Amino acid sequence: MKQMKKHLSRVVAAAAMVLTMASFAPQAKAETPTFTVGWSVYAGWNPYFYMQKSGILKKWADKYGIAIKVQRFDYAASLDSFVAKNIDACTMTNMEALDMPAAAGVDSTAIIVGDYSNGNDAVLTRNGLTFATLPGKPVMLVQKTVSEYLLERGMVLNGQQAQLNKLKLINTSDSDIVAAFLNNKGNQAVVTWKPLVSQIVADKSVKSIFDSSKIPGEILDLLVVRTELLNTPNGQKFAKAITGAWYETIQQVAAGQANAIKYSAAASGDSVDSYKEQLKTTALFSAPAAAVSFTNGPDLQKKMDLVRQFCFTHGLLGQGIKSVDDVAILYPNGTIQGKKDRVRFRFNSAYMQAAQLGKL
Amino acid sequence: MANLSPFEIQARPNRLLMQAASCMLFVICMGLYMQTSVRRHHENPEDRVVPSLTQLAAGIHASVLEPAEEDDYIPADNASKWERFKHSMIVKDTISSGRRFLISLALLIPAVVLALHIGLYPWFGAFFMRFVLFFDKIVALSLLPILFIVFGIEEWSKIALIVIGVAPTMILDVTQMVKAVPQEQIVKAFTLDANNFDVAYRVVSRQIMPQVINSLRLNLKPMMLFLFAGEMIAASDGLAYRIAIMRRHMGMDVILPYVLWVALLLFLIDFSLRTLNRRMHPWFQA
Incomplete structure (x- = not known):
């Protein structure tokens, strides 16, 4: 804004100069x-x-x-x-x-x-993994984002608060997370958002165990x-x-x-x-x-x-x-x-x- | 009076002036940084984009003496500096990145041997050359989904990314060096009763070795780039992992020391390779 003001005043000054030099000049339009x-x-x-x-x-x-x-x-x-x-x-x-x-x-x-996310973000797992069995298994997600927040809230709401520090997180770029998760059956859990979630659950072996509709607002x-x-x-x-x-x-x-x-x-x-x-x-x-x-x-x-x-x-x-x-x-x-x-x-x-x- | 004209080929500035001139750009860069930082902090005392010296000092302190956030280790109250340093964030990240880097470096050795064969033995050339030429032009990063299937998302996909990214270039480069060895020498070696392997390993490879090391030195940076790309895409430790995490909340106070640390590491590897080259091949001029 400060710069804009400076810019603006310069334009105004220039316009004023033109006006005084040639009185017949058309009215300068203020920016x-x-x-x-x-x-x-x-x-x-x-x-x-x-x-x-x-x-x-x-x-x-x-x-x-x-x-x-x-x-x-x-x-x-x-x-x-x-x-x-x-x-x-x-x-x-x-x-x-x-x-x-x-x-x-x-x-x-x-x-x-x-708006608020009412299911757009989800925790997805393979092999019937639940919050109780999740600790220790690698979880793919974009760390330090709402994905990690959702995962922690899921753990807390499912009574696994004590296990929070046993989660093994793998920071995965959102541009590659679908391919990286789906291509290897060894990957057990992933937290991400739509439309990526929809692409992942298209694989029938993956189930959603928690999503943002459980933490509305x-x-x-x-x-x-x-x-x-x-x-x-x-x-x-x-x-x-x-x-x-x-x-x-x-x-x-x-x-x-x-x-x-x-x-x-x-x-x-x-x-x-x-x-x-x-x-x-x-x-x-x-x-x-x-x-x-x-x-x-x-x-x-x-x-x-x-x-x-x-x-x-x-x-x-x-x-x-x-x-x-x-x-x-x-x-x-x-x-x-x-x-x-x-x-x-x-x-x-x-x-x-x-x-x-x-x-x- | 010393000649101060910059366009004087015959100029012989004294040592002090030379040193001063070579420091100039560093000083200017630091000055510009400080000026930007002070100006931004004047507008916003909590600015994180261009951290001030105190913020940087805190960032360095955190990276060098504090354990990584995801670690379970809690230093004892009376833990010595060394003890803290051993468990610090930067040591942990350097070890995991360094391991990936060194394994990839080791995997380049077979690539060099293969290149020697391609350049020397026509059958090898016929079999590999075109494919390597083709493969060299593939942008390795775009193959990542395939790498994930083949190597999983753990260590090996990152190492594979580095090797696939750098090895073809190295192979082509070394092949050229092999071809540049004068044919007369090879003929001469045969007349002195050398067999095929003698020629490859005792005549040609000895001669090209200093060039191979130089080529490797040039490829250090691409290797680091691929390593960073891999760690930023999927990782749970490493130098680039930390930078990616810190970027999420603009932790430039940690990122800048990390970037300088990586630069220093690369410089040291390059320097030791250069020294090694000079010691091993004092006859080589380049």
Whole structure:
């Protein structure tokens, strides 16, 4: 933003100079502030692709007199760009929001709680392996992500907490995890997400023993912006425009409108059927009212506490963080989880509320 | 007055100036890094992308003296520095990566022997040459799913990736060296009653050995690249595994020391191969 302002003032100065030099010069058009949203492939985020294609985004951006660009990234790259402040907003899960931008000192605010994973992530095993027999067997997963979180929650909820440190994890890249798991019958267990899960369970010898529908609302998919943006008039316009565009888009997706589904599926190269199947296990908050009541509700704090404890015990908050309270979370009702002077991550339901009341 | 023009072939700068000039780029790089780091920390005191010196020191301390997170080992309160170092993250990772690296290095020896035969014996050439030429152009990384089936996801698939990636290039290179040995020498050896194996192992291989070692030195970096690729795709320990894990939460304070450590290791291997080459083949000029 700072750079943009500098840029803007330079443009204005140049324009003023031209105007004084030649009074007949045409009126210089002030540059419209531009914002960039990064998104990555996931059932709950693919609609951003449709949002842009369909012109919904442009309609809302024009309404507020700004320009919004939507850019697709690899997930990790989108987070890197967001932390480096190259993009203004980014889709991410609640866990990454804590351990990437927030823990790196980039104060971040979730303005849209889009959905939660309701079965999209799953623990899959061969040979009837259960949580009791899992310890000691190699488990393939992308470590330090929601996959590991899901696995640990599964262990805890199945009474195997004491065995947690006996898990043998193999960090496996998501681009190769399907091939690596399926090609060798010796691999016993894998934790991953859809559509990879669907590809793996196509093999009949593999069964799902746990999935995210058993921990509803713990793996949240958010749109996160830098908090400093929300303190500027243009940033607020941006937040309003993207929220408005989101709810118009997601309601079309939830209503099953053909184009909305088709383009959202195309965003990740999925077939329409596969995308519909993924949507079934994605609990979309398609109505702003539902998102607002979830975000303002008391459950969110309990679930976030589980996530932040997980991040802390796994060192995801960084070497320098000595207490889980050093990365504090602010909720819409003013409650702070952690130290008051170290709020790094905020849930803000104001924009969703405005959408609910039709005030965007 | 010393000639300071950079385009002077006859220039003879004194030792001190030479040393200073060779340090210049290092100093500039460090200066740029520090400047970026200070600027970023000014904007955001908790920045992790370009860690400050204190963050780096903490990162180095954690890698050198603390056990890896997934280890069960908990150092006793009075454990000595050495004791802690032995169980540290970086030692554990270096050992597992180093083992994979050395096994692959050992597996390149049969490849060199094969290359000697291909270059020298026409039947071997006819049988292998075209296939190796073809195989050399295959991008090994794209074969990973097949490697997983054949070698599993544990150690051997990573080692196979390195060997498949580097061996064909080495074979072609060594074959060229063998062909460059003057035919007259081989004829001469035969006239002195050498048999086929004498020619291969006592005339040709002795001569090309220093070049083979040089070729190996050039291939150290591709080997490390393949090792890193393998460890990033599926592993539960190793230098690249740690870097991949740290990247998930931008642990650049650990990644940077690791990267420098790997650079140092590669330099040391290269240096020892070069020294070995000079000791073993003092007659070789190159």
